[in-house]
Amino acid sequence: MLKMHGFSARRGIDVLINKSLISISGDNHLEMHDLLQEMGQSIVHEQCTHNLGKRSRLWNAKDVYQVLKNRMGTTKLQAIHSDISTIPELQLNPDTFKNMHNLRLLKFSAQPNVDNKMHLPEGLESFPEELRYLYWERYPSESLPSEFSPHNLVELHMPNGKVKKLSHNGQFPNIEAIDLCWCTSLVQVPKSFMKNLDKLTRLELAGCSSLKASPELPRNLRQLDLSSCSQLTEVPDLSRCPNVEEIDLCRCTSLVQLPKSIFKNLDKLFRLQLAKCSSLKVCPELPRNI
Known part of the structure; x- marks a missing residue:
């Protein structure tokens, strides 16, 4: 939110920590005392x-x-x-x-x-054009609104939604994370949608049981979750994504083989999950850093 208002997020968080208004937990989450939160809510309540x-x-x-x-x-x-x-x-x-x-x-x-x-x-x-963060669990529509201009959107989360096709006429130049986990009706992620997503670092499509293929992925991707995509028959060659750190393909029961060069150039990869891929017959040599 600080970055949304034109402030340095890192510097702003440090200032709040120094004033004992927030703290960072052991698992790297921001925490605020309940009384302080209640005071803030009371101030907003009095606004109108x-x-x-x-x-x-x-x-x-x-x-x-x-x-x-x-x-x-x-x-x-x-x-x-x-x-x-x-x-x-x-x-x-x-x-x-x-x-x-x-x-x-x-x-x-x-x-x-x-x-x-x-x-x-x-x-x-x-949706409003100023929207930066959109999280709508069980989103009740098959697609994003066609008139939405998502140029400011940084994160899109629609777990357990009814989305069928991830497509949109607008550009997502600032999107960093997309989460459509357990959108069981999702059948396609068009190549045209993934084009120019230069800032995307996290793509989560776990449980999208109708998805049969994954599109080419942007170069800066770091985390890819396709676990429990039971109809997925192929995955993209990730050799063009040198920043990938985590890949989860658990329970992709229809996946027969992986691209020969999928792990090429993945020097940053430290976590790879292939458990319960019961149809997988061919797996390339794993990178040394696994």
Whole structure:
């Protein structure tokens, strides 16, 4: 979020740590004391007590439901982060996000074994152009909105969604991470979509059981997860991706062989998983650094 506002993320985090406002855990996660978080939420709550859409941030599921249902979003809103498992059934309008021009973070998470409560019966016109981080668990549409201009998007997460084809007319010049894990209807990732994704370092497609082939991957990729892609019959030659560090192909039960030069130039590769690839008959020589 600091980088989104034009500040140096590393320097900003150091300042907050020095002021004892946040800390970094042993597993390298940012942590904040509950009381400090509650104080921040209270300040945001006081920004506008009568019009929820004029607050800068929304996290309470009931508030999020009211804003989306009644299309109360405004240019004041910068972040929505909520667990939508507890909200009533909600049919979103195509122009739900129309007035949220400054929305930078949108995260809808959901609890396991809870039916999806949010629906898009008429699709979605677009997401705000300022959006940097998009996380929508169980995304209820087969594709991204065609009018969405994703030039600012840095991370895209749609686990367990209904996405069928990852395609879009716009460019993703700043995308660094794509997560479509367990999108069981995903059948294709077109070559045209992956073109020019120069900043993409992480691609997670685990559990995409309808995916049969993976496209050519961008040069800067570091992490590739294709585990449990049970219909995947081929994987791309990764010799053009010298920065790859981790590859997970576990439970790719239809995978018969790997490209002969797949591990060529992968001097940074330190983690390779091929467990339960029951049909795999040919595997090239592994790099020495494994």
